[in-house]
Amino acid sequence: MGRAELTAIRSRRVVLPNGERPATLRIDDGKISEILPYESGAGAYDCGDDALLPGLVDTHVHINEPGRTQWEGFATATRAAAAGGVTTLLDMPLNSLPPTVEVAALKLKREAAQGQCVVDVGFWGGAIPQNLADLRPLHEAGVYGFKCFLADSGVPEFPPLDSAQLQAVLGEVRRFGGLLIVHAESAAALGQLGESQRYQDFLDSRPGRAEVEAIALLAELAQGARVHVLHLSCAEALETIAAAKRRGVKLTAETCPHYLTLTAEEIANGATEFKCCPPIRDAGNRDRLWAGLAAGTIDCVVSDHSPATPELKLTGSFTTAWGGIASLQLGLPLMWTQARQRGHGLTDIVRWMADAPARLAGVTGKGRISVGAQADLVQFQPEADFVVDPAALHHRHPVSPYAGRRLTGVVRSTWLAGAAVDPDKPSGRLLTR
Structure with a gap:
């Protein structure tokens, strides 16, 4: 992936915070030391007309190691990340065993990751009914925040919070200035799903109002705490989020490439490679999510990379199939x-x-090309296209709802702290907040 070590790199399309322009970047000790005119970069690694981007930061990744490494692991996930231009990711506290809900579990997670990561990796902690006293120690141990569910998580070791428990967690997180990130679906608004291969039945069981009600509750209870809505799929909730922001509530939101790309109309019955929670909704909803992103109501886009074995994913039953989409390599x-x-x-x-x-x-x-930032860089050919072949993806199992889809934009090279990513020589750091 490019030249082994960079001291200078240039492109006619360097994507800076204020726009694209030709530039040369000087790199010292793994950081960007100067941004100079393109013409001053004679002898630099030259991307030509390819765009030069900062490495992407994906804050929503389920790596599953230790405990469910047959689903995914640090080696395969970080290789997929690097191939997709992601140079930093944050690992979710589930579906690993044990979940990251106490400091001892964080230590096990870091030990499992040691020496396997080809990109930089940090960790979220978890908030469950039983671990209120563990939140501050996890915060002090360097997790970036705490994930909770308001409905069933899909794994028994990571139960959801009820309203009273949510309030208690928010109070504790507020006291030490932490961040709570929330799978925001209201358990009371979810329907029962009998055995079914029909996508419409699955969609009906997870209506948009489940997200709207959960997000309204978060906006009401936040009271000075920082709260982030994960994987927003329902555009009806955008006004609730926007109104909360106008009132000064510290509420942010993300969405994912699958909600901005796929539509319910294209999902065939039995096509459980498309199953995720919350679900992919209709084309009109997708367009409203794009509008919310453009308006700044949605703050960021991350993968929610959540793979499982083919035996768990490709059951043909929307009742039993694992709900998650593996897209870490394809997000860009x-x-x-x-x-x-x-x-x-x-x-x-x-x-x-x-x-x-x-x-x-x-x-x-x-996350940006600026003086002093780490030289995490991506050479990206924005006019090239390719057809998604699951066998060419680096995550553990070749399952993808994007199989056969033609996409535009190809990652040519990825650098981490100024050094070319080598999948066979893991050099990623384990990050702490």
């Missing part, structure tokens, strides 16, 4: 394919997928 071309058709540029992509996630989680020195 998925977003660029849609964004360019909707009048957005690479500066927007970088803001949504690099700068905003880094700022949200407090991952310092990441």
